[in-house]
Amino acid sequence: MPTSQKKPIVVVTRKLPDVVETRMCELFETRLNMDDKPMSQAQLVDAIKTADVLVPTVTDRIDRAVLTQAGPNLRLIANFGTGVDNVDLDTARNRGILVTNTPGVLTEDTADMTMALILSVPRRLAEGAAYMRDPDNKWSGWSPTWMLGHRIFGKRLGIVGMGRIGQAVARRAKAFGLQIHYHNRRRVLEEIEEELEATYWESLDQMLSRMDIVSVNCPHTPATFHLLSARRLKLLKPSAYLVNTARGEVVDENELIRLLEAGSIAGAGLDVFEHEPAVNPRLLASDRVVALPHMSSATIEGRVDMGEKVIINIKAFADGHAPPDRVHPAML
Ligand code: 8YV
Numbered sequence: 188m189p190t191s192q193k194k195p196i197v198v199v200t201r202k203l204p205d206v207v208e209t210r211m212c213e214l215f216e217t218r219l220n221m222d223d224k225p226m227s228q229a230q231l232v233d234a235i236k237t238a239d240v241l242v243p244t245v246t247d248r249i250d251r252a253v254l255t256q257a258g259p260n261l262r263l264i265a266n267f268g269t270g271v272d273n274v275d276l277d278t279a280r281n282r283g284i285l286v287t288n289t290p291g292v293l294t295e296d297t298a299d300m301t302m303a304l305i306l307s308v309p310r311r312l313a314e315g316a317a318y319m320r321d322p323d324n325k326w327s328g329w330s331p332t333w334m335l336g337h338r339i340f341g342k343r344l345g346i347v348g349m350g351r352i353g354q355a356v357a358r359r360a361k362a363f364g365l366q367i368h369y370h371n372r373r374r375v376l377e378e379i380e381e382e383l384e385a386t387y388w389e390s391l392d393q394m395l396s397r398m399d400i401v402s403v404n405c406p407h408t409p410a411t412f413h414l415l416s417a418r419r420l421k422l423l424k425p426s427a428y429l430v431n432t433a434r435g436e437v438v439d440e441n442e443l444i445r446l447l448e449a450g451s452i453a454g455a456g457l458d459v460f461e462h463e464p465a466v467n468p469r470l471l472a473s474d475r476v477v478a479l480p481h482m483s484s485a486t487i488e489g490r491v492d493m494g495e496k497v498i499i500n501i502k503a504f505a506d507g508h509a510p511p512d513r514v515h516p517a518m519l
Contacts, residue, residue: 195239195505196260200226200247203267204487207494214502215240232256240501242267245481246464249274254282263510265500267493269293269484270434272407276516287500287512291351292492293484297432298355300483301402304430304456305344305360309400310336313477337426337453340364345398347391347414348405348433349375356402357383370394371405396422400430407434417442420452428454432483435461444469447476458483 197215199208202223211217218234220226225246226234235241236258243249244267254275264274264286271288279286307313315334318324344360346353349371357367367385374380374387388394391414395401401423405411415429415438423429429452431438440461446452447470454475460466463481470476484490500510 195501196237197240197242197265197501198234198238199242199267200231200234201244201267203242203494204491206491207498210494210498211501214498215505228253235261239263240265240504242497242501243273244268245270245273247273249279251275251278254278254284257282257284263287263501263504265497265504265510266514267497270406271514272434272436276514280516285504285510286514287497287504287510288514289493289496290512292496293489294351294355296486296489297352297483298359300458300479301352301356301404301430301432302359302363304432304458304477304479305339305356305365305400305402305428306363307477308428308430308454308456308475309339314474339400342366342399343368343397345369345388345394345401347401347403347437348411349385350404350406352432353402353404354379354383356404357385365400368394368398392419392422395419396424398427399424400428403429403431403433403437405433405437407436411437413437413439415439415443420446423452425451426453428452428456430456432458435459435463440467440470444473447473 194216197211197217199217199219201220208219231247231253239260240263241261242265249264261284264279264284266274266286266288269288269290271286274286276286311334319326340363342365344365344367346357346369349369353369361367361383367383368388369385370388370391380387403415417439420439420442443455444467447455456477458479459481466478471478496512500512503510
C-alpha cells in the first residue's frame with residue numbers, strides 16, 4: 188500500500204450509516220462490524236494485524252499496546268470522529284502510521300446541542316419535561332412562582348477553546364443576547380473577535396471566576412486533561428452553570444459532583460463524561476444536571492458527512508495522495 192491495483196483492506200470497528208458502508212464496500216475491501224458491538228482490545232489487535240486501514244471511533248482505545256502489535260500493512264488510521272484522543276498519536280507517528288479525522292462536518296450540530304444545553308439547564312427544561320411525563324404528577328396549572336429558572340439574556344458566557352465549535356457556539360449565543368468571553372491558547376483573529384463582540388481572557392482563572400455560564404469546547408489532549416481542575420472549578424461563582432460537549436476528561440468530574448452537591452455551582456449540562464460509558468450515578472441523581480448520552484454530533488446528516496470524510500481520506504491515501512485531514516500531534 189498504496190498501490191492503484193490492489194484494494195486496501197479496511198476494517199471498520201462500528202456500524203456506520205448504510206450509505207457510508209455501501210460506498211466503502213464498493214471502493215475498498217471492507218470488513219464491517221454488522222452487530223455494532225464495540226471491539227475488545229484483543230479484537231482490535233486481531234483486526235490491525237491484517238488491515239491496511241483501520242476506521243475506529245471514540246469507543247475504541249487505540250493505545251500503545253494495540254499499535255505495537257499492528258501488522259506491517261497498517262499505514263492509516265482514518266478515525267470516524269474529530270477528537271482523536273482515542274488514538275495514541277505519538278506511537279502511531281513513530282510507527283509510520285498516518286492518522287486522519289473528520290473536522291468541520293460536525294461543528295454546527297455540536298454547537299446546536301451546546302446551545303440547547305445552555306438553554307436547558309438554567310431554564311430547567313429537562314425537569315419540566317420530566318414532570319409532565321411522570322404519571323404520578325397531576326399538573327395543577329400555571330403558577331407565578333413554580334419552575335422558575337434563570338434568564339440567559341445579558342449573561343456572560345465563557346467559552347473554553349475558541350476553535351471551530353467554540354466560534355459556532357459564540358455565534359449562536361450572541362443571537363440569544365449572551366455576552367461572549369473566551370479563553371484559548373491563541374487569541375483569534377481580530378475580525379472574528381469583532382464579529383462575535385468577544386472578549387479574550389489570557390487568564391483562564393480570571394475568566395472562570397467572572398462567568399455566568401462556562402462552555403467547554405476544546406479538544407482533550409495531554410495538555411487539556413483536567414484543564415478545569417478542582418482548583419479552577421472552585422473559582423466558578425455559585426450561580427454559574429457549566430456545559431461540556433467536548434470531552435469529559437477536560438473537567439475533574441469528582442470535584443464537579445462535589446460542587447454540585449454542595450450547591451457551590453448552580454448546574455451542569457453534560458454530553459460527555461470522564462469515564463464513558465460509565466456515568467457517575469451521583470450526576471444522574473442531581474436535579475441540577477442535564478445529562479445526555481454523547482449525542483451532540485448525532486444527526487443523520489452529520490454521521491453521513493463524517494463517513495464521507497473518512498472515505499475521502501482513505502481514497503486519497505490509497506491513490507498515493509496525502510489524505511486531507513491528517514492529524515499531527517503538534518496541531519493539537
Ligand atoms: C463523535 C465526537 O460522534 O467527533 C468527535 O470528536 O466527539 C463525537 O461527536 C465521536 O467522536 C465518533 O468517534
